Structure formats: structure tokens, C-alpha cells
Amino acid sequence: MEEQSNEALWYVVHTYSGYENKVATDLQTMVENRRLQDLICDIKVPTEMVPEIKDGKERMVEHKLFPGYVLVKMVMNDDTWYVVRNTRGCTGFVGPASKPVPLTAEEVEKMGVEKAAPLTVDFNVGDTVQITAGPLEGFMGLVEGIDTESFKVKLKVNMFGRETPAEVDIAQVELP
Structure with a gap:
């Protein structure tokens, strides 16, 4: 196995x-x-916390999201492959013929393995912003809410003389 890259990527290890x-x-x-x-x-x-009812009492229990798997962020080379592969209880990497395949950025995000850096926006609720992309491009809107987890902004847009609610991606708005 030759050196693949100097970037640490997420790999799935079967246990x-x-x-x-x-x-x-x-x-x-x-x-x-x-x-x-x-x-x-x-x-x-x-893991995730799941409510469980036992003996009529509800309590939170930790459950593994992917039983039988461990996620490892590593630079893949002969040494690191050997260390992981020869850990007691490990049966190998996920990939064809034990050739490790790293997770894509989308897979890492969907699995919630790495939290993205908190998003900062340069506008607040109550500000008027310009919509720079999408079907409402060119319209102005009043910010009613900002959801940094889903990267959405709730706006009131004045269209055809009426206030219309709209939701657009944070990247599609900017201060005028």
C-alpha cells in the first residue's frame, strides 16, 4: 500500500x-x-441518547449508531494501516478487498461525525438584506429569523405590493 495523501480522512473500521x-x-x-x-x-x-422504559420508568440510554463499526480520522499509509488493522477486535477496513475507502465530506456531515465550525453571519433579525441568488434574486427582504444549523434565513419579501414570507439559504443573502 503506497502513501495515498498527507490529508487526514475518515475511514470506517469493522469490529x-x-x-x-x-x-x-x-x-x-x-x-x-x-x-x-x-x-x-x-x-x-x-452514539445517541435514546429514551428507554424499564420497570415503568423512563431513562436515557446510550445506543451505538453503527454497531460493529468505529470511525477513524487518519492519514493512510503502511504504518497507520498496520496499527489499525492489527488492533485486537478489529476485522478490517470497510472497502473492496480490504482496501480502505475514505468517507466523503457529505457522508461525514450526514453521519454527524464532525461538527462544522459555527456559522457567523453579518446581519441580524430586523435587518434588510438583498437576495443575491435563487428565484428571488434582486429582491430585498426583512430578516425575521436565522437558523444557523440548517443555514436558512426567514425573510419577509415585498413582492407585487404584498409582504410574502420566504426562506432562503444564508449564502443567498447579503447586506445591501
């Missing part, structure tokens, strides 16, 4: 079922012992 946390901690220990922190940057076992 024995129920060994995800053990593989993650063993791999983290190996990375620290071999001083590979600059090559193997992050190791995650994605």
Missing part, C-alpha cells in the same frame, strides 16, 4: 460486535504509545 469501545480505547492507547497523534487524529464510536 467484532460489542467490541467497538474496546477497539477505540486500544487503538487510542497504541496511537499514544507509538506517538502517531499527527497521523491518527481522531477515533469515534458514534
Whole structure:
């Protein structure tokens, strides 16, 4: 396996079922012992909190989103491949014929593995903005709400003498 790139990408590692946390901690220990922190940057076992009712009482329980898998952000080369592949409980990388295939940026975003940097906008609720793209391009609108998680802006746009509610992407508006 030749050196693929110097950029750390997310890879999916298959593990024995129920060994995800053990593989993650063993791999983290190996990375620290071999001083590979600059090559193997992050190791995650994605989980979510789910309400569960037991004995008539509701409580929050942590569930693995992808049982049998661990996500590893790493620079792929012979050394890092060997360290991950030979971790106890790891059965290999996800990809054809054990050739690791990195996750795409879209997959990483959809899986919620990495949180995007918080978005900053240069306008506030109550400001008048110009719509620069999309079907409402050229119209002015009054900002009624900003949703930085979905990257949307709620506007009141004056069209044909009427106030019309509209929702557009944050990238499609700017201060005039």
C-alpha cells in the first residue's frame, strides 16, 4: 500500500460486535504509545441518547449508531494501516478487498461525525438584506429569523405590493 495523501480522512473500521469501545480505547492507547497523534487524529464510536422504559420508568440510554463499526480520522499509509488493522477486535477496513475507502465530506456531515465550525453571519433579525441568488434574486427582504444549523434565513419579501414570507439559504443573502 503506497502513501495515498498527507490529508487526514475518515475511514470506517469493522469490529467484532460489542467490541467497538474496546477497539477505540486500544487503538487510542497504541496511537499514544507509538506517538502517531499527527497521523491518527481522531477515533469515534458514534452514539445517541435514546429514551428507554424499564420497570415503568423512563431513562436515557446510550445506543451505538453503527454497531460493529468505529470511525477513524487518519492519514493512510503502511504504518497507520498496520496499527489499525492489527488492533485486537478489529476485522478490517470497510472497502473492496480490504482496501480502505475514505468517507466523503457529505457522508461525514450526514453521519454527524464532525461538527462544522459555527456559522457567523453579518446581519441580524430586523435587518434588510438583498437576495443575491435563487428565484428571488434582486429582491430585498426583512430578516425575521436565522437558523444557523440548517443555514436558512426567514425573510419577509415585498413582492407585487404584498409582504410574502420566504426562506432562503444564508449564502443567498447579503447586506445591501
